[in-house]
Structures are given as C-alpha cells and as structure tokens.
Amino acid sequence: MGAICVMPFAGAETLALDAVARRVALLTSRPVHLTEPLRCAESAYDPSRDQYNSRHLLQLLHEARPTSAERIVGIASVDLFIPVLTFVFGEAQLDGSAAVVSSLRLDNRFYGLPADTARLETRLVTEVVHELGHTFGLRHCGASRCVMNRSTYVEEIDLKDESFCVQCASKVQPTDPARGL
Amino acid sequence: MVELHGRILVVDDEQSVRESLREWFTKDDHEVETAADAQEALAKLQNRPGEWDVALVDIKMPGMDGMELQRHIRAQDPNVLVIMITAYAAVDTAVSALKAGAYDYVTKPFDPDLLSQLIRAALVERRAQREARGVVKRSHEDPGPEIIGRSHAMQEVYELIQTVAPTDSTVVIRGESGTGKELVARAIHARSKRRYFPLIPVNCGALAESILESELFGHERGAFTGAHYRRKGKLEMAHGGTLFLDEIGNIARKTQMDLLRVLETKQFTRLGGSEVVTVDFRVVCATNRNLERALQEGDFLEELYYRINVFTITLPALRERRGDIPLLVDHFVGKYAAVMSKPVEGVTPEALDRLMRHPWPGNVRELENAVERAMVVGEPPLLRVRDFSLRLNGGAAHVGDSLEDVELEHIRRVLHEQDWDITRSAQLLGINRVTLYNKIKKYGLRRA
Numbered sequence: 001m002g003a004i005c006v007m008p009f010a011g012a013e014t015l016a017l018d019a020v021a022r023r024v025a026l027l028t029s030r031p032v033h034l035t036e037p038l039r040c041a042e043s044a045y046d047p048s049r050d051q052y053n054s055r056h057l058l059q060l061l062h063e064a065r066p067t068s069a070e071r072i073v074g075i076a077s078v079d080l081f082i083p084v085l086t087f088v089f090g091e092a093q094l095d096g097s098a099a100v101v102s103s104l105r106l107d108n109r110f111y112g113l114p115a116d117t118a119r120l121e122t123r124l125v126t127e128v129v130h131e132l133g134h135t136f137g138l139r140h141c142g143a144s145r146c147v148m149n150r151s152t153y154v155e156e157i158d159l160k161d162e163s164f165c166v167q168c169a170s171k172v173q174p175t176d177p178a179r180g181l
Numbered sequence: 182m183v184e185l186h187g188r189i190l191v192v193d194d195e196q197s198v199r200e201s202l203r204e205w206f207t208k209d210d211h212e213v214e215t216a217a218d219a220q221e222a223l224a225k226l227q228n229r230p231g232e233w234d235v236a237l238v239d240i241k242m243p244g245m246d247g248m249e250l251q252r253h254i255r256a257q258d259p260n261v262l263v264i265m266i267t268a269y270a271a272v273d274t275a276v277s278a279l280k281a282g283a284y285d286y287v288t289k290p291f292d293p294d295l296l297s298q299l300i301r302a303a304l305v306e307r308r309a310q311r312e313a314r315g316v317v318k319r320s321h322e323d324p325g326p327e328i329i330g331r332s333h334a335m336q337e338v339y340e341l342i343q344t345v346a347p348t349d350s351t352v353v354i355r356g357e358s359g360t361g362k363e364l365v366a367r368a369i370h371a372r373s374k375r376r377y378f379p380l381i382p383v384n385c386g387a388l389a390e391s392i393l394e395s396e397l398f399g400h401e402r403g404a405f406t407g408a409h410y411r412r413k414g415k416l417e418m419a420h421g422g423t424l425f426l427d428e429i430g431n432i433a434r435k436t437q438m439d440l441l442r443v444l445e446t447k448q449f450t451r452l453g454g455s456e457v458v459t460v461d462f463r464v465v466c467a468t469n470r471n472l473e474r475a476l477q478e479g480d481f482l483e484e485l486y487y488r489i490n491v492f493t494i495t496l497p498a499l500r501e502r503r504g505d506i507p508l509l510v511d512h513f514v515g516k517y518a519a520v521m522s523k524p525v526e527g528v529t530p531e532a533l534d535r536l537m538r539h540p541w542p543g544n545v546r547e548l549e550n551a552v553e554r555a556m557v558v559g560e561p562p563l564l565r566v567r568d569f570s571l572r573l574n575g576g577a578a579h580v581g582d583s584l585e586d587v588e589l590e591h592i593r594r595v596l597h598e599q600d601w602d603i604t605r606s607a608q609l610l611g612i613n614r615v616t617l618y619n620k621i622k623k624y625g626l627r628r629a
Contacts (some may be wrong), residue, residue, distance in 0.1 A: 025573035112408030139210040142184035152294040166519045
C-alpha cells in the first residue's frame with residue numbers, strides 16, 4: 001500500500017505537523033511519514049506578486065519524493081498562487097503524485113482575527129486530505145460535508161468534514177484494508 | 182448545493198492562463214477545451230455546435246481580438262454565454278463587451294471565489310434556458326440528503342418538505358437535539374430553486390454575541406487592528422442560496438434586532454464599513470427551544486418571531502418512531518461498512534432488540550454514534566450487544582409516552598412471553614394474526 005510523505009517547506013516546521021500527519025494517516029488509511037523540511041522553494045517565488053507559484057512547488061515536490069512514498073504533500077506557510085488566480089489554498093496534480101498546501105490563509109490571524117490553533121490544524125488537515133484526494137483522481141464533490149467539496153473561501157473549509165463521503169472514500173480506500181497503517 | 186457541470190471553452194493566448202483554467206475547471210468536473218486564438222476557438226465551437234455552455238475569452242489577443250471573437254461566437258451560437266477576461270487597465274473595453282452582449286467579465290488575476298460564483302451563475306442560466314426548452318428535466322438531479330424513516334410521523338415530515346421546498350417561504354424546523362433538523366434544512370434547499378447556490382449553516386447557539394455579529398456580517402479591511410483583509414460574513418456567503426440559522430432561539434436580543442433588520446431589508450453593512458451590501462437568500466431556522474415561551478418571557482423579539490414563523494416542520498424524537506430504528510441501523514451499518522471497508526452486514530437480533538428498547542435521548546445522532554462505535558470494535562458479519570457501549574438494561578429503559586410507544590412495548594412483551602407464538606400472542610392481544618404480523622413489520626420487531 002502506497003505511503004504518503006508529508007514534507008514541510010522551510011518556515012512551516014513550527015506547525016503541529018506530527019498531529020497533522022497522524023490525522024491524515026487515519027483519514028486516508030495509509031502510512032504517513034513526516035520528513036525533514038525542503039529548503040529550496042525560492043525558485044518558485046514571484047517578486048511581482050510577492051507569492052509562490054504552486055506549480056513550481058509541485059515540481060520541486062515531485063522531484064523530492066522519496067522512492068518509498070507513492071505520494072508527497074508539501075506544507076508551506078507562504079502565499080501560493082497559480083498564474084490566473086489571486087491565490088490558492090493548495091494545489092495538486094490530478095491523478096498524480098504531488099500536492100501542496102499553505103497554512104497562511106488558513107490562519108485566523110491572516111484575517112485579523114485572534115489565533116485559533118485548533119481550527120488552523122483542522123483546516124490544514126482538511127486541505128491536505130482534499131489535495132491528496134485530487135492525487136487519487138477525485139474531482140470536487142457535491143456532498144456539502146465531503147472533504148472534496150470545493151472551498152474558495154476560508155470559512156467554507158469549516159463547513160465541511162475532514163473525511164471523504166462514502167462515494168469518494170470508496171475510490172481512496174486501499175484494496176487491502178487488513179494491512180492498515 | 183447541487184453541482185452543475187458544463188462545457189467550457191477557454192480562449193487566451195497565454196499558455197499559463199489556459200493550463201491553469203483547464204485544471205481548475207477539470208477539478209470541478211467540467212468538460213474543458215482551450216484555444217490559443219480566435220480561429221482555433223471558432224473551429225472548436227463549430228466541431229460541437231450547440232454543446233457549449235460558456236466561453237471565457239481574453240479581450241486582448243493577437244489577430245482577431247476578444248471583442249471581435251465575441252461577435253462571431255454569438256453569430257455562430259447565440260446561447261453560449263461569453264465571459265470576457267480583461268487586464269485591470271482594460272475595464273472600459275470589458276464594459277463595452279457587456280453592452281455588445283457578453284454575459285460578464287473578470288479581471289486577471291481572478292479571485293477564486295468570484296470566478297467560482299460567476300461560472301455557477303452562468304451555468305444556472307444555461308440550465309434554465311435548457312429547462313425552458315425542455316432539453317433537460319429536473320428529475321435527473323440529486324434529490325438531496327436521504328432522510329431515513331417510514332413511520333407515519335416521518336411521512337408527514339416528507340410531505341411538508343415537498344410542500345414548502347419550491348416556495349421561497351421562511352421555514353422553522355423544530356425538534357429535540359439530534360433529530361436531524363439540519364438534514365431537513367438541506368432537503369428543503371436541495372428541492373428549492375436555490376439548489377445551485379450554497380446552503381450556509383450558522384450555529385447561533387455556539388457563538389458568543391460579539392463573534393456571531395462578525396460571523397454574520399463580516400468585516401471590512403481596517404475594521405480593527407490586524408484586519409488587513411475584507412472578510413465576508415455568512416450572510417454574504419449565502420447569497421443566492423439558503424441561510425440556515427440553527428438554534429435561533431439562543432441569539433442575544435441585540436443580534437436578534439440586527440438580524441430582523443437584515444431579514445426585512447436584505448441589506449446590511451460589514452463591521453467597520455459603510456458600504457451597503459444587498460443579499461438574496463432564503464431563511465431556514467431550527468430550534469429545540471419553545472419559541473412561544475421565549476416570546477412570553479421576553480427573550481425573543483416579537484417581530485422576529487412573526488418574521489420567521491411562516492411555516493413550521495416539527496421532527497419527532499426517535500423514541501416516538503421506534504419502528505424506524507431497524508431501518509436507521511441498517512443505513513448506518515451500510516454507511517460505515519463502506520467508509521471503513523469492513524464487511525459488516527447488520528446487527529444480531531439481540532442487539533437490535535436492545536437498540537429498540539434504548540430511550541435515545543440524543544435521538545438519531547446518538548444512534549449513529551452508537552453504530553459507528555460498534556463498527557469500530559465489532560467484527561463482521563454481525564454487530565453484537567457487547568459492541569454497543571450503551572447502558573442498556575432492557576425493561577428499565579424509558580418507554581415513550583405516545584400510544585405507538587406503549588403499543589410497541591406491549592406487543593414486544595407479549596411476543597417474548599409467548600416465545601413468539603403468533604397465534605397465542607394475537608389471541609392475548611385481542612387482534613387477528615394478520616394485524617399482528619403488520620404490527621411486527623411496522624415496528625421492525627425481530628425474535629431475539
């Protein structure tokens with residue numbers, strides 16, 4: 001069964017990544033390994049936007065993926081964009097092997113609100129599972145509580161669960177559940 | 182929210198824009214094609230005439246520009262909705278495009294929330310066009326969440342949902358905690374004309390007054406220290422859709438007054454702002470509080486009560502519809518068997534008997550939690566009594582007060598005492614065997 005590698009970018013190590021990795025393992029029914037931070041993200045920086053191009057980060061992650069891992073998800077704490085949009089919470093290769101999520105816009109402090117570490121962790125887990133869902137080939141789901149429901153606004157993330165709906169789960173579940181975590 | 186899937190053509194000479202939008206729309210399960218210039222776009226439109234919903238067209242392109250392309254598209258297929266893509270400096274040109282018949286325009290780079298809303302609105306319009314022409318029928322759409330239960334009380338609830346859903350009336354859903362009020366709100370939304378837009382739930386009881394105000398109304402940039410960005414409130418998020426105000430009976434009086442004003446005018450200002458925001462949503466409320474008593478005690482604003490109390494749906498407690506417990510158990514076992522990939526097929530007759538006797542003060546939510554827990558600890562193929570962590574002590578459990586509850590308990594006891602001899606049990610109960618069989622079926626009774 002394919003393991004998932006969680007790789008922070010420099011600056012994201014301060015997040016509660018152990019806890020995030022444990023929750024992601026439970027939600028995807030796969031072993032999850034947390035690795036050392038990746039320090040070469042500067043090539044993705046676009047000074048004209050003061051943001052990081054998530055496409056470039058996906059390429060870096062794809063190249064950094066350990067052979068033991070089937071998928072890799074990068075955790076960043078900087079602002080991400082794709083060329084045509086003002087920002088993205090994260091991005092993934094559809095039916096691919098790499099995904100990236102940023103904590104920046106998931107943090108209440110970004111919006112001038114008091115810090116809420118529990119909510120930040122839950123939002124981060126939700127977005128990581130969502131982007132990983134894309135790497136399993138899942139599209140956005142119409143079930144309002146499903147983690148694969150589209151969120152374009154931070155508080156929409158709070159309206160859904162961090163788990164897959166029954167239909168989406170059936171496409172993500174490993175074929176041999178007995179081997180578990 | 183019911184998902185709409187369309188066929189979208191992206192026309193832009195920048196490869197990064199085409200690729201980004203192709204991936205963005207593909208993840209929404211739209212069918213997407215891209216074109217680098219006007220000629221390629223027209224060729225693609227011509228290849229599948231009448232099949233396109235939306236064309237996103239960059240205004241500034243080498244060769245034939247977006248304005249000219251729009252005219253050609255409209256001549257070729259007047260039903261395609263054209264959204265112009267413009268750089269910030271070219272907004273005047275975009276406005277000209279609107280006058281020439283474009284559906285709307287977006288300025289690069291797009292806000293993902295705005296892009297999402299714009300595409301949804303365009304596809305709703307295309308859907309309406311097709312419905313008007315009889316090309317599509319609503320019956321093929323997702324009917325919303327499945328509500329489980331065949332009891333008389335639930336049949337009445339279904340009828341009320343069907344009656345009120347297509348109207349735009351405000352609905353109050355009453356019922357104890359855990360009876361499924363949000364599920365009913367979602368069912369109403371899914372059957373309403375607002376189904377393509379979101380249902381936004383607000384748990385009024387869980388939030389302090391100051392936070393609820395910000396949750397509902399949002400805030401402007403600079404509203405307070407650290408507010409670097411404008412933040413939408415739930416009222417704005419619900420635009421076009423349904424606002425579900427859960428535990429409305431628990432809102433503080435000041436927020437009740439603010440809410441009343443919004444419900445009357447559908448207008449408000451964000452915290453720290455002066456711009457008037459106009460919204461359009463339907464209101465569905467839920468409460469487990471006796472609103473009439475709250476009104477008498479002065480805890481609930483009379484005007485707000487009359488504003489929301491248009492149509493009421495009251496949900497029965499689970500103990501008032503025990504006959505639905507076997508169905509609900511089967512449903513939850515099936516659900517968690519799929520989620521956990523565990524081939525559990527159901528529960529043993531002994532376990533079902535215990536579940537039927539439990540008072541379920543937490544209603545369906547408590548039952549679902551009990552089944553989920555049992556699915557974790559239990560082994561296939563059947564969940565046993567010991568897999569459920571309920572304090573179940575048979576006859577000591579509280580029996581509901583309704584006639585149905587008393588009848589169910591009485592029939593169960595007689596059947597048990599007569600070792601399920603149907604003829605003897607029917608004689609003792611003073612009914613014929615067919616009636617007894619019907620009642621066994623109705624209440625889902627099974628021999629332990």
